[in-house]
Amino acid sequence: xxxxxxxxxxxxxxxxxxxxxxxxxxxxxxxxxxxxxxxxxxxxxxxxxxxxxxxxxxxxxxxxxxxxxxxxxxxxxxxxxxxxxxxxxxxxxxxxxxxxxxxxxxxxxxxxxxxxxxxxxxxxxxxxxxxxxxxxxxxxxxxxxxxxxxxxxxxxxxxxxxxxxxxxxxxxxxxxxxxxxxxxxxxxxxxxxxxxxxxxxxxxxxxxxxxxxxxxxxxxxxxxxxxxxxxxxxxxxxxxxxxxxxxxxxxxxxxxxxxxxxxxxxxxxxxxxxxxxx
Amino acid sequence: xxxxxxxxxxxxxxxxxxxxxxxxxxxxxxxxxxxxxxxxxxxxxxxxxxxxxxxxxxxxxxxxxxxxxxxxxxxxxxxxxxxxxxxxxxxxxxxxxxxxxxxxxxxxxxxxxxxxxxxxxxxxxxxxxxxxxxxxxxxxxxxxxxxxxxxxxxxxxxxxxxxxxxxxxxxxxxxxxxxxxxxxxxxxxxxxxxxxxxxxxxxxxxxxxxxxxxxxxxxxxxxxxxxxxxxxxxxxxxxxxxxxxxxxxxxxxxxxxxxxxxxxxxxxxxxxxxxxxx
Numbered sequence: 001x002x003x004x005x006x007x008x009x010x011x012x013x014x015x016x017x018x019x020x021x022x023x024x025x026x027x028x029x030x031x032x033x034x035x036x037x038x039x040x041x042x043x044x045x046x047x048x049x050x051x052x053x054x055x056x057x058x059x060x061x062x063x064x065x066x067x068x069x070x071x072x073x074x075x076x077x078x079x080x081x082x083x084x085x086x087x088x089x090x091x092x093x094x095x096x097x098x099x100x101x102x103x104x105x106x107x108x109x110x111x112x113x114x115x116x117x118x119x120x121x122x123x124x125x126x127x128x129x130x131x132x133x134x135x136x137x138x139x140x141x142x143x144x145x146x147x148x149x150x151x152x153x154x155x156x157x158x159x160x161x162x163x164x165x166x167x168x169x170x171x172x173x174x175x176x177x178x179x180x181x182x183x184x185x186x187x188x189x190x191x192x193x194x195x196x197x198x199x200x201x202x203x204x205x206x207x208x209x210x211x212x213x214x215x216x217x218x219x220x221x222x223x224x225x226x227x228x229x230x231x232x233x234x235x236x237x238x239x240x241x242x243x244x245x246x247x248x249x250x251x252x253x254x255x256x257x258x259x260x261x262x263x264x265x266x267x268x269x270x271x272x273x274x275x276x277x278x
Numbered sequence: 279x280x281x282x283x284x285x286x287x288x289x290x291x292x293x294x295x296x297x298x299x300x301x302x303x304x305x306x307x308x309x310x311x312x313x314x315x316x317x318x319x320x321x322x323x324x325x326x327x328x329x330x331x332x333x334x335x336x337x338x339x340x341x342x343x344x345x346x347x348x349x350x351x352x353x354x355x356x357x358x359x360x361x362x363x364x365x366x367x368x369x370x371x372x373x374x375x376x377x378x379x380x381x382x383x384x385x386x387x388x389x390x391x392x393x394x395x396x397x398x399x400x401x402x403x404x405x406x407x408x409x410x411x412x413x414x415x416x417x418x419x420x421x422x423x424x425x426x427x428x429x430x431x432x433x434x435x436x437x438x439x440x441x442x443x444x445x446x447x448x449x450x451x452x453x454x455x456x457x458x459x460x461x462x463x464x465x466x467x468x469x470x471x472x473x474x475x476x477x478x479x480x481x482x483x484x485x486x487x488x489x490x491x492x493x494x495x496x497x498x499x500x501x502x503x504x505x506x507x508x509x510x511x512x513x514x515x516x517x518x519x520x521x522x523x524x525x526x527x528x529x530x531x532x533x534x535x536x537x538x539x540x541x542x543x544x545x546x547x548x549x550x551x552x553x554x555x556x
Contacts, residue, residue, distance in 0.1 A: 042509075043512060044509070044510055044511050044512015044513065045474070045475055045507060045509065045510075045511045045512055046512070075475075076475040076476075076478070076479060077475075079479060079482045080478075080482065171450070171483075172449070172479050172480070172482065172483045174453060175452060175453035175483075175486065175487050176482070176483065176486040176487070177486070196323070197323055197353075197354040197355075198354075200354070200358075201354060201357060201450050202450070204357045204358065204450065204454070205449075205450045205453075205454065208453065208454040208455070209453050209454070229323060231320075231322070231323060232322055232323075233322050233323045234321060234322015234323055234324070235322065
């Protein structure tokens with residue numbers, strides 16, 4: 001399986017790319033990883049200017065020689081290219097898996113909205129930098145190569161529809177052309193490095209937007225690295241999620257095994273054709 | 279003029295309230311300031327639970343004995359009560375000035391969307407805490423009591439429509455029931471304490487939402503206290519605003535004299551009946 005890797009947001013390093021390639025060669029010799037040179041370009045905050053990040057993605061997606069496109073890393077930047085990028089896709093782009101999370105959710109959302117390929121919320125090469133991150137990288141490969149049910153978020157069930165996003169990324173997509181239709185979907189959200197007041201505000205925004213979307217329900221992933229407020233917020237992350245769901249009329253279904261961490265499990269968008277291993 | 283003060287977001291202190299009252303008594307003896315006890319209630323992050331913050335605002339707004347309702351402070355919380363609060367307003371609420379900025383923009387937006395009273399983006403009592411903040415407090419009173427043209431944002435012109443918001447507050451209102459119609463308006467936005475990538479993302483979101491809103495144009499207020507990113511973003515705040523306006527097709531009109539600071543000038547929402555002093 002040939003997996004093309006690009007950076008729609010922020011740059012990666014050749015050293016870390018070599019670690020990921022080495023890990024894959026050992027554990028998954030059938031995986032042929034190709035890091036596009038654009039992964040290593042730096043332009044201010046970004047992995048190259050908008051047109052370069054867009055072109056690298058489009059080149060990989062439209063190349064019939066690749067079976068999957070893997071987003072190397074989040075950060076910020078995919079919202080600036082996602083609409084143009086998806087508009088430039090041709091038929092070869094429809095056969096591929098696309099995997100990432102965090103800021104890459106902008107591309108997952110736009111791909112899913114356009115019904116192109118198979119968007120999957122899951123680990124990225126940059127997870128190699130985390131403590132225990134090898135497991136995350138291997139989990140992504142287990143899914144891409146073998147459709148391993150052990151890689152899936154445990155609540156993923158055949159016959160149900162799913163989607164997963166970073167909450168703030170989703171908040172900023174809501175109401176834009178990148179936003180997919182989530183009718184009948186179990187929506188899983190996770191958050192990182194947001195104050196609880198910002199997280200609460202994002203829940204206000206997202207639940208307002210999804211009030212009439214016909215969600216099957218919402219699951220909350222991990223909410224991690226929450227900065228200390230000047231005083232305690234007064235509620236925990238799950239209480240906040242539950243309260244907004246109740247207020248807006250969305251079924252709160254419990255927790256999800258996703259997050260900005262090495263344990264992040266995979267959520268394929270849309271109708272699941274297989275269930276997670278128990 | 280009787281001015282009722284409440285806290286839709288976070289709490290104030292009696293000491294600072296006394297400073298504001300003392301300043302007003304000296305400089306504007308015609309201003310009769312009433313701090314609702316709810317200003318001093320603390321419940322976690324908030325100035326009391328949602329129902330208490332909502333009730334205090336509704337009580338002041340519906341009381342024909344008040345000529346203005348002044349929001350004491352921002353922080354976070356007004357989005358949680360604004361829809362219910364405005365729905366509870368009666369005819370007496372229509373005669374008043376409502377003034378605040380930052381998180382209070384949620385109430386300004388909802389009031390303006392409902393065509394209730396005269397929403398004004400301007401200083402709040404909590405500005406007394408800033409260096410030079412007395413001038414901000416007096417500017418707000420100059421506008422409320424005397425409609426002073428020197429208090430107005432310099433680009434406010436009779437016969438034109440205006441609105442002003444904190445950018446992130448506006449981003450989180452966009453697409454919710456709090457969002458007013460901004461057709462033909464000059465929209466002024468300001469930002470504080472956001473990373474430039476978050477500011478850029480908010481511009482993506484806001485300009486996407488306002489693409490077809492028929493704005494007369496956008497002006498950028500001050501963008502202050504920007505935290506350092508892990509590497510330089512690559513553009514300044516005005517370049518970012520200009521780029522998004524160009525991309526989306528919104529007229530970028532230049533800077534505005536608003537911001538999270540003591541110089542924050544006043545922007546009355548809607549059709550201006552008087553112009554700023556030159």
